[in-house]
Amino acid sequence: QVQLVESGGGLVQAGDSLRLSCTASGRTSSSWSMAWFRQPPGKAREFVAVITWSGGSTYYADSVKGRFAISRDSAKNTVYLQMNSLKPEDTAVYYCAARSGLAVTSTGSYNYWGQGTQVTVSS
Numbered sequence: 740q741v742q743l744v745e746s747g748g749g750l751v752q753a754g755d756s757l758r759l760s761c762t763a764s765g766r767t768s769s770s771w772s773m774a775w776f777r778q779p780p781g782k783a784r785e786f787v788a789v790i791t792w793s794g795g796s797t798y799y800a801d802s803v804k805g806r807f808a809i810s811r812d813s814a815k816n817t818v819y820l821q822m823n824s825l826k827p828e829d830t831a832v833y834y835c836a837a838r839s840g841l842a843v844t845s846t847g848s849y850n851y852w853g854q855g856t857q858v859t860v861s862s
């Protein structure tokens with residue numbers, strides 16, 4: 740089993756920055772991929788960014804490319820999502836997810852999920 744715990748959400752103004760953290764505990768390995776998803780109010784959960792645990796390859800949703808950056812600290816078993824130039828449309832509950840295998844963008848491919856952290860961006 741793998742447990743994921745997110746932190747770092749909050750209320751900010753448009754243009755501000757936030758950094759989310761996701762710490763994994765349990766049975767992970769270098770073959771895993773870690774991702775961030777988000778669920779805006781009244782909408783479906785959507786892919787934000789993913790990183791491979793071994794090589795650090797990354798992939799982003801078009802809506803956040805150039806503004807968000809995903810990274811990992813293997814020693815701390817932690818994945819980060821640095822969010823810059825935040826917009827009101829970035830308001831959502833942000834979830835960390837993990838899977839064993841390739842980095843993919845589909846929600847259903849991830850076996851493990853965190854509890855979510857709220858990010859609210861005011862205009």
